[in-house]
Amino acid sequence: MDITNLQRRLPELTHLLPSQQEWMERLLLQLAFNDNKHIYIVGADGSGKSTLAMNIAELFSEQHNIALLNSTVEESQVHAQLMQQWFNLPADPNSALVEQVLAAYQQQPLLVIIDDAERYSAELLQQISLLPCLQFCFSADTQDNAALTLTINRISSADAQQLLSHEELNSIELAERLANANGNMHLLLLPVRQSYNERVVADNTTALVNKTPLYIAIAAVLLVILLYIFWPKAEKPVQEIRYPVARDFEAKPVPVVTETPPAVNTEAELSKNEQQPLGLDVSEPVQTELAEATKSNTSSIAEAKPVADAKLDAGASVKPEVAPVQAVDTPVVENTSAEPVYAYDEALLLKMPKNQLAVQLAVLSSAAALQRFKKTYPQLTTLSYQRNWQGKMQLVILLAPFADAASAKAQLKQLPEALRATGPFVKVLQSVQTEIKARQYSAQD
Structure with missing residues (x-):
């Protein structure tokens, strides 16, 4: 897909948060080098899915005929909404949706954006996937048969600072608000102090009501224990104690056995005895x-x-008997592990020093996309490797190696303008080697 016009319009969306701006750039990069028409976008509650859906509609409005299915559209109204928004025509209940769309289709490409896609049945989503249009499905759940799945970035401290700039919070208060929100923008925007005090009062009242029977039971047990301890007890009569008559026993001498240490006559004998092991x-x-x-x-x-x-x-010397040590032939274990065979430049990247740097240019999903990238930028001498990301294979394109950060950043400035707009960045080669080895281990399992 040609994303030149989309890249030009992206800076005009000034109301985007920093993490959302970075996510939109990543989306355009995927569209530039992948031919996927069905893109599934996954994000938790409050992660900004609806906001991104509206921004995608605004970004693509000049090039595409757009239909938006938000939370207000019921499943029974989807056919009518698509025909109305795309062609300003009513839906025919006696005809299949794909036939109606093909009959009314014009030259301008079609685009459908589905917010909260998990609300719709799998049968309806299957019907929409057959339409000749580009599809963006936002959902909190992943879908196994999606051609391309993108995850929404977690809100960052820069996002929180922009959203809460009107409250003039210090860094500690901002960090507390961000931690309490746990990735949910709706919770981040709540007045934390007021909601926290109300929540504490409600929790204390509920806890007091729930624990009242327990307090009563504990008080009853303590009362029983105190009564048992301090209750007056009846005195028992003193019984007469009879002592047995002592008998005279004849004391017998007990033989005392004394041990005499062995005499050491000479210093040579002393040194000889010191060399003997303990216990002999x-x-x-x-x-x-x-x-x-x-x-x-x-x-x-x-x-x-x-x-x-x-x-x-008599100075008898004691010599410990030491069993003769038998020689044991240790078998030589041959290394039968074979060098792994890589499809791309993994072997070359593994031999590079791990403390050097690389510039990551793009992440692709197929070998065909890699060939298109190299054809688009033939002047770049790139390296590529495979990695596993969320259960799927990806191709990562790099420029490497660089001895320091200054040379890597200088290379970033020399990249073509269209490629710089996609957001390439510098990473350590150690992380690249870790991803390569991780995929190798998973393939062995």
Whole structure:
């Protein structure tokens, strides 16, 4: 589609917000390099769908015969509205809509804008899709069979500053209003202070009414606990305690076993003992004798202990037995991963330093659109790669690499005027490589 006239008229829409201006430029870029006639535009409640629909109607009014289906048009009135707005003719209930449109069709291209498209049935939307016209469907829900889907930008701080300029808010108050709105322009424009106070009073009143039975139950439980604690209790009679008669027991001596540390006679022996591992301080014969002595009575323990002490005093050295280490052949794992095959310039972009920069020129949806772009701008040496965006494949066109931001911005100024109007921008090559790898991983899964 030739968008030269549309680009010329776009700056005349001065009432657009900054994010809406950027979105309109993105829309024109898609129309310039894609042949999609059915464009689905998705946005949440309060994101500005109706505002964008009216601006599209104003922008295309010179080149197209426009019909607008807003929230006031019921499904039963759609045929009559289209025939009335396009051709100023009544609708024929006994004839199909597409036949009536083809019979009355003239030279000027037709355009239909459907606001809140989710209100209409799938059968009616299918009938409209068969008409020879360009279609813009605004909806809060996505549609799988749409040829091209665009998402409305989330309102930014610059949008909020422009919308609330009459209130003279500081930066903190502006940020609070934007956070409370959560992307909804209707909530952003509400008087937050008044609505907040009213909401707090209503919430407190409701919470008090709902929690009254709970407070009563808690008070009853506390009362029962206090009565249980402070209620006077009957005194129990004191029972006589009888103590058993003490008997004289003959005290028997308890054998005391003392351990004598092994004597270290020389510094060489001390260094040798220090090199032994923990847990191997007693030789194997001594451990055997101690184990046998433990199984006997107290007298045998007393006899076995001097034997152990004598052997320890003799300076018996203990050498830990270390199991021989067997050599294990580690199998060599061969790298069977193959280098991925890319359809475009992904391999070249992955080899570039990730801290360098690139200039993103356009995002296309097909190889045919890429060829038209290169034919339109043959003087540009571009690189392209594939990425996944919201479940669909896209082709991104770049100029790269640039060593710094100054050289990248200088290249932006040298682009053709029509291409600069579409909003090219500078991005880091690391983000480009991340998108390429992300698509590679998704393809492997």
